[in-house]
Amino acid sequence: MKNKAAGHRRKFLKSSVYIGVSAIASSPFIQRCSSKEPDKEKKVKLLTTDGTLVEVNQSNLMKMSHQPASPKEARKGIPGRHFVMVVDLSRCRNARKCIKACDHHHQLTPDRPFIKVLRMQDNKASSPYWMPKKCFHCDNPPCVKVCPVGATYKRSDALVLIDNKRCIGCRFCMAACPYSARVFNWGKPKPQSTDHSYSPETSVPSQIGTVEKCDFCPDMLRQDKVPHCITACPNGALYFGDQIADSVTNGSETVRLSTLLRDKAAYRYHEELGTEPNVYYLPPSDRLFPFKEAPEGQPS
Amino acid sequence: MAKDKIFLNDQFNQKVEKDLLAHLLPNKKVGNIFIFVLLAFILVGIYAYYRQLRYGLIVTSMRDYTSWGVYISNFVFLVAISLVGSLFSSILKLSKATWSTPLTRISEIIAIAAIICASVIIIVDMGRPDRFINVLIHGRIQSPIIWDVIIITTYLTISVLLLYISLIPDLAICRDKLTDAPGWKKWFYKVFSINWHGTPEQNNILHKVSFMLSVMVIPVAFAIHTVTSWLFSTTWRPGWDSTNLGPYFVSGALMAGAAVIIVAMYFIRNALNIKEYLTDKLFDHMGKLLVLLSLVYLYFNINEYLGPAFKMVGVEGEHIIELFFGKYASMYWLVQVFGLVLPIVVLVFAWGRKPLPMLIISILVLLGAWFKRFLIVIPSLQHPYLPIQDVDESYRHYIPSWEEWAITFASFAGCLLIITFLVKLLPVIPIWETKKEEGNEPKQQEV
Secondary structure, eight states: OHHHHHHHHHHHHHHHHHHHHHHHHOOTTBOOOOOOOOOSSOEEEEEOTTSOEEEEEGGGOOBOOOSOOOTTGGGSOOTTOOEEEEEEGGGOOOOOHHHHHHHHHTTOOTTSOSOEEEEEOSSTTSOOEEEEEOOOOOSSOHHHHHOSSSOEEEOTTSOEEEOTTTOOOOOHHHHHOTTOOOEEOOSOOOOOOOSSOOBTTTTBSOOTTOEEOOOOOHHHHHTTOOOHHHHHOTTOOEEEEETTTTEEEOSSOEEEHHHHHHHTTOBOTTGGGTOOOSEEEEOSOSOSSOOOOOOTTSOO | OHHHHHHHHHHHHHHHHHHHHGGGSSOOSHHHHHHHHHHHHHHHHHHHHHHHHHHOGGGSSOOSSSOSOHHHHHHHHHHHHHTHHHIIIIIIHHTTOGGGGGGHHHHHHHHHHHHHHHHHHHHHHOSOGGGTHHHHHSOOTTSHHHHHHHHHHHHHHHHHHHHHHHHHHHHHHHHHHOTTSOHHHHHHHHHHTTTOOOOHHHHHHHHHHHHHHHHHHHHHHHHHHHHHHHHHHTSSOGGGOOTTHHHHHHHHHHHHHHHHHHHHHHHHHHHTTOTTTSOHHHHHHHHHHHHHHHHHHHHHHHHHHHHHHHHOOHHHHHHHHHHHTSTTHHHHHHHHIIIIIHHHHHHTSGGGGSHHHHHHHHHHHHHHHHHHHHHHHHHHHTOOSSOOOSSOGGGGOOOOOHHHHHHHHHHHHHHHHHHHHHHHHSOSSOHHHHSOBTTBOOSGGGO
């Protein structure tokens, strides 16, 4: 019994050594190499980051995408995709976890969040409700139309992104956006820790004098993951998915987009403006929570 | 008889030259104090801009909702002022209103000064002025900002040409007569009068070119302010969602332009002591012109507000209430009453068209014009479609910071400095058009 445990431990230690070696070996181009017994496979010699020469089986090599897409690559959409978001207003109780997750991943300060949760009331007779608001990634985007330098652009996968290395800070897009989705770096952004170079797909690092906004986290989408806000929502109010695949998920359930939109009578804000948003809202009826006003101290 | 007339004309012409060239010789210190004050304003503005470059636009009071502030409203004001050049050197000239001839050069000088300062201010408003080159590298012709860049450079070019072409004969007079001017001035007159001797052939070319330019400048002048209005009406904002905005801006600009000419006339005729040329009669004409332009602007004002105020649609209605009864109400009504209604009332009377009342009214018109543009830009930005929530309280208000004021005043000072410099360098009244010559009907007589 003891022996067996010791053997396990030895095995564990042995494998962790291998993992250690493999971690060293993971230069920007290699993700992992396994601890398989050496056989007659072709080997590849690699130089680790600390200068040690190692030998790895070729079959164990995997290309990894380490850097996010460059500003040039980020102008092309992910082929065959059309991203949409659905917000179920009946499930939002202003928990603000989406804002927190977004602020964390985009390294934002609370004074310029990409997501706002608005207290909406359509008319005096109906109850107020909370409306999480991001960029609507319109199919007919006013911001893209007015940008003088093409710093903000529309991609084939429906995303509207900003290249903050090209933005001249004229703020015409902010004036044009009817949903006030955009924020500006009025001062120097707080120092951001990142080992990646700038990409419009991560919006990090921010630059003084340029415009920013919700980007639908394309770096996550490239890894077939959903944006951070979706997984952060404790109530599953936010769905994200692909219109072409006709499916959206809120992290716990995956549903058919067309069915969801049809059955719940989804709508978009200010349809009459002709902006064709890619964020749908499900009406705040049959709510999970009764409406409660925001606590003191929360900016409103 | 004919000989007598020629003799009288000669005498008159000599006097004209003497009077209108007098200020180009080294003269009194009064102007120098004025220049010193202007330079002081500009230096403070430069310091404010240095702070803005160092810390970012955070030194302004602009924030995410009020993302455009006095820089943009001041830009619109300066572009409006610049329209005056085309009004005098083209619209009035082509409609044969000869009384306006003494004012053409002043108006062209003001136009150029205003358009230069407008271009500077728009660069000051940019978050990344260091990337201005991107406008040329990545410029998208679909964007109204690119339209504005193109039209401003075109208008500036034509305005400089208009000023210069009509200056050539006068520069030749300066070259011939101002023998005791400082060396650099003499050099300037000699080089820029490009060997003008008033031969029939030269005159012919001059008339052709200036006629062509004065026709060309009309569509460009209308375009410059219409495009500026499109910067607003092409956005998805309730307060700017108006097809009226183009003519509304142009008519307001012509009115402000006439007012600025009156102010300039008043000070120039006192400073240079040329009351014989900028006569009371000329003020009377300008007063009538200002009434006409004010009435046109009044019409477009009513047109701009009546529809939305009648319907009171959603956010548009809230915006109207804010202007009429809300936090901008006092500014709004002061502007409308003192900047628009009062001038019309006062200037229809002959006593109102005397120089001093005209000066006061014109200053009111200019103040009104400046604050009107503030009222066009800022309250609309504070009324977006979705409510302003979840932001710091400071995002809901906009009171310009000292840096913004300093830069705004510096832009006025810069404008005045360019005007002062040109007035000290050039004859402010076109001498060759004032002189009586055979075949060149005297224009002063009709004043």
